[in-house]
Amino acid sequence: MEKDEATTRTAFVTYERQGYIGSIILNRPDKRIALSLSVWMDLEQAVEAARADEECRVIVVKGNGKSFCAGLDLSPDNDILPYITAPATASQKMAFFNLLKRIQEVHTKLERLSKPTVAAIHGHCLGAGLELALCCDIRLCSSDTVFALPEAKLAIITDVGGLQRLTKVVGSGHAREIAFRGYRFDADYARSINLVNRVYADQETLFSQTQEIATEIASNPPLAVQGAKDVLLFCDRLFVAQSLEYNAARSAMIMPSDDLYEAFAGHMQKREGQYKGS
Numbered sequence: 155m156e157k158d159e160a161t162t163r164t165a166f167v168t169y170e171r172q173g174y175i176g177s178i179i180l181n182r183p184d185k186r187i188a189l190s191l192s193v194w195m196d197l198e199q200a201v202e203a204a205r206a207d208e209e210c211r212v213i214v215v216k217g218n219g220k221s222f223c224a225g226l227d228l229s230p231d232n233d234i235l236p237y238i239t240a241p242a243t244a245s246q247k248m249a250f251f252n253l254l255k256r257i258q259e260v261h262t263k264l265e266r267l268s269k270p271t272v273a274a275i276h277g278h279c280l281g282a283g284l285e286l287a288l289c290c291d292i293r294l295c296s297s298d299t300v301f302a303l304p305e306a307k308l309a310i311i312t313d314v315g316g317l318q319r320l321t322k323v324v325g326s327g328h329a330r331e332i333a334f335r336g337y338r339f340d341a342d343y344a345r346s347i348n349l350v351n352r353v354y355a356d357q358e359t360l361f362s363q364t365q366e367i368a369t370e371i372a373s374n375p376p377l378a379v380q381g382a383k384d385v386l387l388f389c390d391r392l393f394v395a396q397s398l399e400y401n402a403a404r405s406a407m408i409m410p411s412d413d414l415y416e417a418f419a420g421h422m423q424k425r426e427g428q429y430k431g432s
Contacts, residue, residue: 160210162203164196169203174372175365176210176269183219188227189282191234191253198260205267211372211379213267214364215290216274222295223283225304228421239410247406254313254402261315262398265289266387268380270371274364275299275350276357280338285316288323291383292367293350296360299341301349306336308421309413309429313405318397322390324349 160171168179178200180187187193204213217223226232237253240246264271264286273290280302287293303320305312312333321329324347332339341353354360371379408414413429420427 158209160203160207162200164199166193167196167200169200169207171207171210174209174211175368176204176207176213178204178213178215178264180215180217180223183217185227185229186219186221186224186278187217187283188224188229188232190227190232191257193227194257194260198263201260201263201267204269205263210269211376212368213269213271214274214368215264215271215286216361216364217277219277221277221283222273222275222279222299223286224278225281225283228308228418238414242410247409250409251402251406254405255399258314258398258402261285261289262394265315265319266391268383269376270379270383272364272368272371274360276360280304281312282314282316285312285314285319288316288319291386294352294354294360294364294367295341295344295350296354296357297341298357299344299353300338301340301344302336302338303332304336304338306334307417307427308336309408309411309417309427311401311405311408313401315394315398315401317401318394320349 158173162169166180166182168181170177170179180193180197182188182193204210234253237250270292271290272292272294273287275287275293275295276299278300279287279295280300281304284301284303303312303316317329317333320332328347341350344350345353352363354363412432416427416429
């Protein structure tokens with residue numbers, strides 16, 4: 155392989171580089187890039203490959219298929235569900251807490267890459283998918299994109315960094331509304347609250363413009379660009395680290411619950427859940 159190319163491929167995520175531009179490609183199109191524990195672990199390998207690639211100056215993060223990322227996989231074969239639905243014992247809560255910390259760390263590794271990251275978002279950007287996009291420095295989307303943090307409708311607390319990073323990006327009021335309502339909103343609204351930098355008419359334009367922006371970043375002196383990113387991250391690190399620890403503990407407190415099972419059943423049966431707060 156020539157020096158101006160590099161590829162690291164796992165089952166669900168690929169890291170590849172052409173010239174100075176690296177790409178982390180989420181590859182589970184049959185599930186609209188729904189996230190499982192296996193996908194997160196593959197993502198970590200891709201992030202590590204990007205970090206170690208000395209020729210890489212900027213990283214594009216995107217999904218392969220009809221969506222950027224549809225959030226947590228709610229199907230029964232998701233390898234994370236046993237941690238959530240096991241009997242509610244102290245051991246179960248500790249296991250779930252530790253799992254959340256592990257997944258949070260994957261997102262934090264992406265956020266703290268020394269190279270600038272650009273998320274090219276299309277289709278669905280929901281739940282943990284939005285939390286993933288928020289780890290990127292620049293977010294661009296196509297006009298068909300639908301955004302949400304739907305966890306409140308599923309008896310779950312958003313817990314892998316979305317609450318911390320969303321507040322920083324869109325402000326407290328918008329972040330609270332998005333988290334509490336769990337509703338879906340479109341690309342124009344996302345742009346109006348500064349969740350994304352730009353909205354493009356279609357996916358083809360999105361990807362071509364993303365490449366153009368990445369090329370412009372990569373053409374700048376890398377030490378200056380990476381230094382600017384490090385300074386921008388510096389002030390956020392302490393707050394985010396402490397807040398994620400509490401977030402994981404608070405989420406583990408309510409897993410599992412009767413409302414959780416009702417929420418999952420309602421989702422699968424396409425009906426409104428009947429919740430009792432238990």
